[in-house]
Amino acid sequence: MIDKTAVSLTEKASEGGLAQRKETLWRRLRKSPSAMLGLSIVLVFVTAGFLAPWIAPHDPLRPDFGRAREGPTWDSPLGRDELGRDILSRIIYGARISLWIGFIAVAIGVALGVPLGAVSGYYGRLDIFVQRVVDIMLAFPGLLLAIVLISILGVGLSNVMIAIGIASIPTYARLVRGSVLSLREMDYVTAARALGMSDRRIIFRHILPNCLAPIIVQSTLQVATAILFAAGLGFLGLGAKPPMPEWGVMLSTGRDYLRDWPHIATFPGLAIMLSVLGFNLLGDGLRDILDPRLRGKL
């Protein structure tokens, strides 16, 4: 019979630890200027994305041929594109698309990669099989795996999210497997098992909460990668399609006007770089706080 009090005490203790950790996390994050800069950049883009219809000065899709390729003015601080659309408004709406892709892709990666890694690390018998599958996925370098998946799923924005999400599964699976391998040997896991808890409960209540730190760090960095990949796929013509204000697509069309109107390609690129920089800074900062052993490493 399971000792209910002991079980709930163990679980309460780990939840209390989690809440406490959250508080110190915020306090330590505030002390890191680069992480705070990253967080601020991320918040600017998130706010811009959420409030796009209210803060964008113009309609991102309405052409104004009389003002085509116009440079920066008071009315359009980043200028107009090849069809006379306001570039700032398009970048603000583009934040919506890029962040959406980033979050959905990460959600897919976490939802599938984390359980896969946990099961692989916890049950030795499945490990060999899962690791071979991961090896096969990792044989396609980064963007190429997403491209392979797009060639199966077809070109388009929603397929880009799915492809980038699936392409990140091996990263999560490896990461979580590594943590689970060491955590399952811990005394409190043995204690939980001795109390008669089911494997599922042990994995979800005791092991995974302790893998949270590396998962959070990886997810923050993964949003940056997803934004870069999505823009890259849009640039290649495999993702979003014109006239959608997606940053990669904007950059790709701006390239044709590079010699005489470089502002059309410059600003969408800056938006991609800044947003990616924000998530990278935040991710690096979180890693320094949550996992000091990895400080300065990849």
Next chain:
Amino acid sequence: MLGYIARRLLLTIPTLLGVTFLVFAVVRLQPGDPAQEIAGQGATKEILESIRQELGLDRPFLIQYVDFMEKLFRGNLGRSLKTKEPVAPKVWNRFLNTLELTAVAMIIAILIGSVAGIISAIRPYSIWDNLSMLGALFGVSMPVFWQGIMLMLVFALWLEQWIGWGLPATGRGTLLHLILPALTLGTSSAAIIARMTRSTMLEILRQEYILTAHAKGASSGAVIFKHALRNALIPVVTVVGLTFGGLLSGAVLTETVFAWPGIGRLIVEEGILTRDYPIVQGAILMVALGFVLVNLLVDLLYAYIDPRIRYD
């Protein structure tokens, strides 16, 4: 060492088989009728039938795979659906072009990355350290295609306007054609290598044998280059292997920006966008095989440099 090599080689076999299977499945996993998908809506029955025969779609799945593997071992990757030319020679030529670009990019990345990393580690938290780490942060965050476009704007278009001569911006030919694409492609790897070299060097400079070297009167140059750098190179080798994948990914985008006739452009422009699946299959297979082989070499090299690995 031999045991390690054998084990590592054996582990590669299932990966390679899986890769071929996945690439093979790319066409067969298409939703709906792949032949219809390839030929487009207006295709006649005869055209559909000929595509099915060309790809062997009319036979059972596993038989198709065995057939595919048999042809693969003979170096036959099928024919392009559009031009009817054999895919293998084309894929091989384009792959060599991509290798040329990635190799030069890798050399640039190692040179810039390790120098920046060493300077940072020798004088941590100095202005040089801060500058190079800031540079590394931008290097990792910059989209490779945007960086390419900006370099093209400044060093090809604007330079030509200002002094009447600029670097060639597109195509492949002379060594000058390599400069802009290789620099573009190498930047993010340089950034990663710089960060890795810095952190490893910092760790090593704190070791006792470095203190010993100093104590016995070795010059600081000798300590850094003879004692520290050689040990710091071990993790850097792994990173070089890892960034090779990043380089291959980046190559797809860099090639598109600079109209470099590499395998990345082949996959996207002549493969996926025109639905020429034998090209997609052949080219992706080539890249994946190349990547798996490089990783294998890096692992073996790593075990050779660091004996702790192979005895693990």
